[in-house]
Amino acid sequence: MTSRLYGAxxxxxxxxxxxxxxGRTEILSEVRIPxxxxxxxxxxxxxxxxxxxxxxxxxxxxxxxxFGPLDLNRRSRTWGRxxxxxxxxxxxxxxxxxxxxxxxxxxxxxTDVNAAALAEAQLGAGRGCISVAYVTVGTGxxxxxxxxxxxxxxVPHPEMGHLRVPxxxxxxxxxxxxxxxxxxxxxxxxxxxxxxxxxxxxxLPAGHPGGSILGYYLGQLAAAIVLILSSDCIVFGGGVxxxxxxxxxxxxxxxxxxxxxxxxxxxxxxxxxxxxxxxGLIGAALLALGxxxxx
Amino acid sequence: MTSRLYGAxxxxxxxxxxxxxxGRTEILSEVRIPxxxxxxxxxxxxxxxxxxxxxxxxxxxxxxxxFGPLDLNRRSRTWGRxxxxxxxxxxxxxxxxxxxxxxxxxxxxxTDVNAAALAEAQLGAGRGCISVAYVTVGTGxxxxxxxxxxxxxxVPHPEMGHLRVPxxxxxxxxxxxxxxxxxxxxxxxxxxxxxxxxxxxxxLPAGHPGGSILGYYLGQLAAAIVLILSSDCIVFGGGVxxxxxxxxxxxxxxxxxxxxxxxxxxxxxxxxxxxxxxxGLIGAALLALGxxxxx
Numbered sequence: 001m002t003s004r005l006y007g008a009x010x011x012x013x014x015x016x017x018x019x020x021x022x023g024r025t026e027i028l029s030e031v032r033i034p035x036x037x038x039x040x041x042x043x044x045x046x047x048x049x050x051x052x053x054x055x056x057x058x059x060x061x062x063x064x065x066x067f068g069p070l071d072l073n074r075r076s077r078t079w080g081r082x083x084x085x086x087x088x089x090x091x092x093x094x095x096x097x098x099x100x101x102x103x104x105x106x107x108x109x110x111t112d113v114n115a116a117a118l119a120e121a122q123l124g125a126g127r128g129c130i131s132v133a134y135v136t137v138g139t140g141x142x143x144x145x146x147x148x149x150x151x152x153x154x155v156p157h158p159e160m161g162h163l164r165v166p167x168x169x170x171x172x173x174x175x176x177x178x179x180x181x182x183x184x185x186x187x188x189x190x191x192x193x194x195x196x197x198x199x200x201x202x203x204l205p206a207g208h209p210g211g212s213i214l215g216y217y218l219g220q221l222a223a224a225i226v227l228i229l230s231s232d233c234i235v236f237g238g239g240v241x242x243x244x245x246x247x248x249x250x251x252x253x254x255x256x257x258x259x260x261x262x263x264x265x266x267x268x269x270x271x272x273x274x275x276x277x278x279x280g281l282i283g284a285a286l287l288a289l290g291x292x293x294x295x
Numbered sequence: 296m297t298s299r300l301y302g303a304x305x306x307x308x309x310x311x312x313x314x315x316x317x318g319r320t321e322i323l324s325e326v327r328i329p330x331x332x333x334x335x336x337x338x339x340x341x342x343x344x345x346x347x348x349x350x351x352x353x354x355x356x357x358x359x360x361x362f363g364p365l366d367l368n369r370r371s372r373t374w375g376r377x378x379x380x381x382x383x384x385x386x387x388x389x390x391x392x393x394x395x396x397x398x399x400x401x402x403x404x405x406t407d408v409n410a411a412a413l414a415e416a417q418l419g420a421g422r423g424c425i426s427v428a429y430v431t432v433g434t435g436x437x438x439x440x441x442x443x444x445x446x447x448x449x450v451p452h453p454e455m456g457h458l459r460v461p462x463x464x465x466x467x468x469x470x471x472x473x474x475x476x477x478x479x480x481x482x483x484x485x486x487x488x489x490x491x492x493x494x495x496x497x498x499l500p501a502g503h504p505g506g507s508i509l510g511y512y513l514g515q516l517a518a519a520i521v522l523i524l525s526s527d528c529i530v531f532g533g534g535v536x537x538x539x540x541x542x543x544x545x546x547x548x549x550x551x552x553x554x555x556x557x558x559x560x561x562x563x564x565x566x567x568x569x570x571x572x573x574x575g576l577i578g579a580a581l582l583a584l585g586x587x588x589x590x
Contacts, residue, residue, distance in 0.1 A: 230449025
C-alpha cells in the first residue's frame, strides 16, 4: 500500500519551509525559501509542490503554520489571510488560496505556535499531557497551545509575547516592542538582547547576568500560562532557546514566582522541544493530516 | 410530558447553594446552607435533595460547582475531592460521594468559575463567543473559562487570581496573599480592599483613587487573559463587582495595557455577568444536564 502524501508549510518572516510528508509525518522532501514578496514566496512554494507531485504523486491536503497575526475565523470572509503585520508587504496576504486554487484539495491553517504545540503534544515533549503550550523565543516571542488535542481557538488567537510582567529589580532596560516597550517580547526577544547587550545570548561572557534576567521574564510568562491555562507542559523553543542554557533560569523563576501554587512542582512542566526545530513544520503536517487517513 | 429534574450545588467558602432545576435550567426549588463542617454541610445538601425528590420526583443527575483547589482528573483516585485548601477542615473532602452513594446517579463537578463561565457562555453575556472567561472578584479572586463550549481542562485547573502583574505606580500596598503578597488576589480581593482602606469598595468616598487602582490591576488580568487565552468575552462577577462601578476602570486599564493589541477593541470584550449572582449555580445545573436530555 502506498501511503498518502500531504503538503506542509511553515511560514516565517525570514524563511518559508515547505515539506511533503507521508501519513506518519515522515518528511520525504523539503525546501527552504527565503521570505521575499508574497507573490514570489508563494510562487516558489507552489513550484516545489508541483515538482514533488510530479515525482512522488498526488498530495491529499495541505497544512500551513504561519506567523501572525492571522484571521482564523472560518466564518470570516478573510479567513486564512494575514492581518495587519509589521512584515512589509504582507498585510492582507491570502496564504490559502494559492494552494486551494491550484490543487483543489483541503487547506488547513493555524499559527506557527499553535501548530508547534500540536506537534509537541502528539509526538514530542508534551505526549500524554492534557494542556500543552508552546512558546517561541526568537525574532519575536509568541505562544500557542493545544488543549485536549485541539489547538486553542480564540479571537484572533493567543499573543502571549505581548504580556506585561513585573520588572526584574536588577534591570531598567526600556524594552524594544513598538507597541508596549517592556512587554516580554520587548524585553527578552533576540532583538531585545541585541539592543541591550550588543550581541546574542550565547556570546555573553561567563558570569554575565543576561541569562538570569531573561530567565526571570520568561519564567513570569511560564507562571502566567500555568495560572491562566493550567498547562501541564510548556515547551520553550526558538533561536534564543537553542542551546538550552536559559531553561534552568526559566524554571527557577517560574517556581519562585508561583511560590508553591499550584500544588505540583512547576519546574517539571517547563521543557525544551523534543522535535528540535521541526515542531512548526511537523505541526503543519499534522494540520494537513487532520483531513486524511492515519490520524 | 414531565421535564426531567437535576440537582445543582454551588459550593462556596461561606455558603452552599443547592437547587433543583428542570431541563431548561429553570430553578424549581433552592436553599442556601451556611458552610460549616464538611459533614454538616453535605448532610444538609442531601436533606434538601431528599425532600425535593419526595415532592417533585426523581433527580436524574447532579452538578457541583465548587471552590478549589479541586482534583478534576478523572483518572485520579481522588477525583472530586478538595485539594489542600486554607478553608479549615475541608482539605481532602470528597464532594461527589455523598451524592453518588445516596442517589446512584451521575455526578459532575468543576470549579465554580469554570461552571460560571459555562453558564455565561451558553445563556449569558458570552453567548455566541468562542472563548469565554469568567473572573470572580470577592473573598478571593479566581478565573475559569469555556472554549468552544467546554470548560477549560488543565492540571489541576486555572488559578488566575494568583497572577503577578506590574504594580500601579500610585500604589505601594504590600498585598495580603499568604502565598504571593501582591498577586492580583493579594491586591484587589475583598480582604485586600478591607486591609488597605479599612472598608469596602462601595463605602469609599467620592474621588477616592481605590476604584482606579483596583481597575488597574484587574485590567492587567483581563489583558493577560486576552493575550494567553484570546478570549472574546471576559465576564467579571463576584461581590466586589456587584454595583458595576469597577467595569469602566477595568476596561480602560486593559485597553491601555494592550495598546491596540490584538486588533479589535478589548473594551467590548469585558462585561458584567448577565446571570447576576446565579452564574455559578446555573453552571452547576448545566454540568448536570450534560448527562441528560435537552442540552
